[in-house]
Amino acid sequence: MTALDLDQLLHQQHLRLLLCVGTGGVGKTTLSAALALRAAQLGRRVVVVTIDPARRLAQAMGLDGLAHEPTPVPLPDAAGSLDAMMLDVRHAFDQALTAQVPADEADRIRANPFYKALSEAFSGTQEYVAMEKIGELSRQAEATGRWDLIVVDTPPSASALDFLDGPSRLEALAHNPLLRVVLGLPRGPFGFLDAGAALATRALDAILGGRLFGDLRTFLQVFERAVLAFESHAAETRAMLASDRAGFLVVAAPRPGPASEAAALVERLRRDGLPLRAALVNQVTTVAAVSSAALAVAASSADQAQHEVLAHYGRTVARGAAERRDVEPLTRLDVPSVRIGRVPGGLTDLDSLIRLVGRVEQ
Amino acid sequence: MPATDSRSTPAYAGRMPARCPLHIVTGKGGVGKTTIALALALRLSRTGARVVVAEVEGRGGLALAAGGPVGSKPAQLLPTRSGRLEGVQIDAKASLSGYLQRYYRLGFAADLLQLDPLVDFATRIAPGLRDILLIGQVTHLTKTHPGIDALVLDAPPSGRIASFLGAGAGLAELTDGSPIGEQAVSVMDDLRDPGCRTHVVTLLEELPVTETIETVAALRELDLTLGTVVANRCLAAPTVPDPLPPAPAGIASEQWSAMTAALLADADQANGQNAWEALLVHRTALAVTRVPDTDSAGHGLSVLADHLEGL
Numbered sequence: 241m242t243a244l245d246l247d248q249l250l251h252q253q254h255l256r257l258l259l260c261v262g263t264g265g266v267g268k269t270t271l272s273a274a275l276a277l278r279a280a281q282l283g284r285r286v287v288v289v290t291i292d293p294a295r296r297l298a299q300a301m302g303l304d305g306l307a308h309e310p311t312p313v314p315l316p317d318a319a320g321s322l323d324a325m326m327l328d329v330r331h332a333f334d335q336a337l338t339a340q341v342p343a344d345e346a347d348r349i350r351a352n353p354f355y356k357a358l359s360e361a362f363s364g365t366q367e368y369v370a371m372e373k374i375g376e377l378s379r380q381a382e383a384t385g386r387w388d389l390i391v392v393d394t395p396p397s398a399s400a401l402d403f404l405d406g407p408s409r410l411e412a413l414a415h416n417p418l419l420r421v422v423l424g425l426p427r428g429p430f431g432f433l434d435a436g437a438a439l440a441t442r443a444l445d446a447i448l449g450g451r452l453f454g455d456l457r458t459f460l461q462v463f464e465r466a467v468l469a470f471e472s473h474a475a476e477t478r479a480m481l482a483s484d485r486a487g488f489l490v491v492a493a494p495r496p497g498p499a500s501e502a503a504a505l506v507e508r509l510r511r512d513g514l515p516l517r518a519a520l521v522n523q524v525t526t527v528a529a530v531s532s533a534a535l536a537v538a539a540s541s542a543d544q545a546q547h548e549v550l551a552h553y554g555r556t557v558a559r560g561a562a563e564r565r566d567v568e569p570l571t572r573l574d575v576p577s578v579r580i581g582r583v584p585g586g587l588t589d590l591d592s593l594i595r596l597v598g599r600v601e602q
Numbered sequence: 603m604p605a606t607d608s609r610s611t612p613a614y615a616g617r618m619p620a621r622c623p624l625h626i627v628t629g630k631g632g633v634g635k636t637t638i639a640l641a642l643a644l645r646l647s648r649t650g651a652r653v654v655v656a657e658v659e660g661r662g663g664l665a666l667a668a669g670g671p672v673g674s675k676p677a678q679l680l681p682t683r684s685g686r687l688e689g690v691q692i693d694a695k696a697s698l699s700g701y702l703q704r705y706y707r708l709g710f711a712a713d714l715l716q717l718d719p720l721v722d723f724a725t726r727i728a729p730g731l732r733d734i735l736l737i738g739q740v741t742h743l744t745k746t747h748p749g750i751d752a753l754v755l756d757a758p759p760s761g762r763i764a765s766f767l768g769a770g771a772g773l774a775e776l777t778d779g780s781p782i783g784e785q786a787v788s789v790m791d792d793l794r795d796p797g798c799r800t801h802v803v804t805l806l807e808e809l810p811v812t813e814t815i816e817t818v819a820a821l822r823e824l825d826l827t828l829g830t831v832v833a834n835r836c837l838a839a840p841t842v843p844d845p846l847p848p849a850p851a852g853i854a855s856e857q858w859s860a861m862t863a864a865l866l867a868d869a870d871q872a873n874g875q876n877a878w879e880a881l882l883v884h885r886t887a888l889a890v891t892r893v894p895d896t897d898s899a900g901h902g903l904s905v906l907a908d909h910l911e912g913l
Contacts, residue, residue: 263631263632264630264631264632264759265630265631265632265633266632493632496666497636497663497666497667498632500666526864527864528857528860528861528864529857530853530857530861533852534852534853534854534857535852535853536852537850537851537852537853538850538851538852538853539850541850541851541852542850543847543850544843545843545846545847546843546847546850548840548841548842548843548865549843549846549847549858549861549862549865550850550861552840552861552864552865552868553861553864553865555840556864556868
């Protein structure tokens with residue numbers, strides 16, 4: 241595994257978009273904030289999009305109120321600037337969907353049970369909205385010159401791959417031939433589906449009951465229009481994600497599950513031709529290097545108190561070794577990587593965020 | 603286990619089919635939910651029982667933890683010294699098929715399932731339908747497999763658990779009178795059975811603790827029986843000599859100060875964990891079971907199972 245210089249990466253002026261991807265619980269949100277802060281120190285004009293930050297982190301970033309629009313974070317000594325915003329999925333989805341209907345219809349749509357389910361529970365909605373927000377911010381950055389780097393914390397999900405798959409899942413749903421039958425839209429070339437679709441309609445009606453089935457039709461008509469509107473931007477955003485103006489950082493923790501997921505994600509990004517910049521292994525145990533000869537000398541003369549410190553050191557070494565074993569699925573892939581030490585006591589303010597980037601172990 | 607609990611037997615005798623206990627395990631993403639579900643199943647199997655761990659939504663964590671594929675029929679997951687530890691994957695598609703066959707005797711159900719769009723559609727978009735099908739399949743397992751002594755569900759993460767387990771309540775309201783509405787009502791009854799308990803896995807850190815407190819409140823709102831809160835990856839507080847000793851012979855002072863700083867940091871973290879535990883107990887009024895940060899390789903699971911003995 242080759243080490244990567246994070247500062248050098250953040251200095252690359254052609255890099256306009258940095259995405260932190262990985263499973264839940266590995267510290268994506270915190271790392272996104274820390275990277276954005278560091279980039280601002282290095283002179284970049286940054287906007288960071290975070291999703292559901294811890295309260296103390298939000299306070300540290302000045303996001304204590306609900307900042308759904310980019311809000312400046314005061315950084316007196318930075319060469320650049322930092323704006324931060326929280327992505328409220330529900331709010332953004334609401335805006336996008338109800339923009340497609342007349343105002344008087346909007347309330348009825350919001351009360352529709354299918355609309356509620358889709359905006360709250362459907363895996364794919366969050367990713368879709370995040371993707372839409374990325375596109376919107378890059379267009380704004382280009383038009384106004386307010387930012388030259390967008391840092392994105394991706395939504396928490398069961399599988400890290402959801403960020404890539406979610407949006408197309410939502411689109412597939414909108415282009416679903418069955419859905420078109422239910423709506424009475426032209427079906428395209430799949431005439432043979434007709435018999436099956438009739439059965440399907442019958443079954444749905446039987447399972448859901450008439451009232452819910454009626455709600456469904458109403459909802460789908462709006463949904464289809466909204467997804468078509470989304471799609472007009474999606475291609476542009478996808479092209480940007482695949483270009484060398486973008487960079488993906490795969491975030492992992494030194495445990496078997498997250499490490500394997502991160503490895504799968506690295507392979508997937510490579511297969512899709514997306515610009516993977518580095519793997520960040522977060523929350524690692526940092527171990528001071530001491531030779532075994534020196535330890536043997538120390539152990540032979542140590543008193544009780546010194547033995548306590550030496551014994552703790554031994555446990556730390558063992559833990560570090562176990563972590564290295566656990567991240568092997570990732571290290572095997574020969575991706576530039578950065579190891580970041582665990583921060584004792586967690587993060588409480590901007591200073592500790594800066595120290596986090598300082599804890600990079602090459 | 604001795605049958606000392608007089609509540610559970612007579613109330614259901616003759617009214618409901620005998621069923622095995624169901625342990626639902628949830629927690630914030632990344633806290634080690636799947637590992638704890640497996641450890642709990644291992645602990646339950648030690649009495650010679652046949653225990654099945656069920657995973658929903660095809661998240662694959664179970665297969666990863668067990669080092670092999672998990673299929674749609676219960677099959678051995680890990681070798682055990684006594685009892686059996688099996689895994690099963692509960693899939694929305696198979697659940698829909700099972701549901702259609704069980705309740706409708708729909709001859710065309712099989713053909714229908716070849717229509718992927720329908721399955722996608724029905725199981726993804728209809729509010730709560732997918733969840734009802736999945737839970738329905740799980741509770742079905744507790745009733746229809748007399749050979750299973752206990753079922754452990756590796757459930758969706760805590761951010762989604764209340765809407766997952768509460769799907770029945772919402773759906774029942776929307777679909778009053780329709781067949782799926784009846785299914786929704788019966789699923790909620792099953793989940794409120796005293797034999798079904800929900801455990802929340804957490805880490806003793808700010809975000810997971812906050813989410814656990816919210817989750818417990820939401821589950822209480824649904825009238826579900828709570829089990830215990832399992833605090834994963836707990837550190838044993840290291841002994842810190844006072845005053846800190848000087849560097850022994852052979853160790854440079856710079857190295858020694860790094861070593862003592864690491865010791866102090868771990869002691870701090872252990873103290874911080876105690877504070878978060880106290881807050882958890884205070885806010886949830888539930889017992890917190892601490893399990894250590896084990897080396898994941900080798901016998902780690904067995905060590906975790908030892909610590910779950912009281913559950």
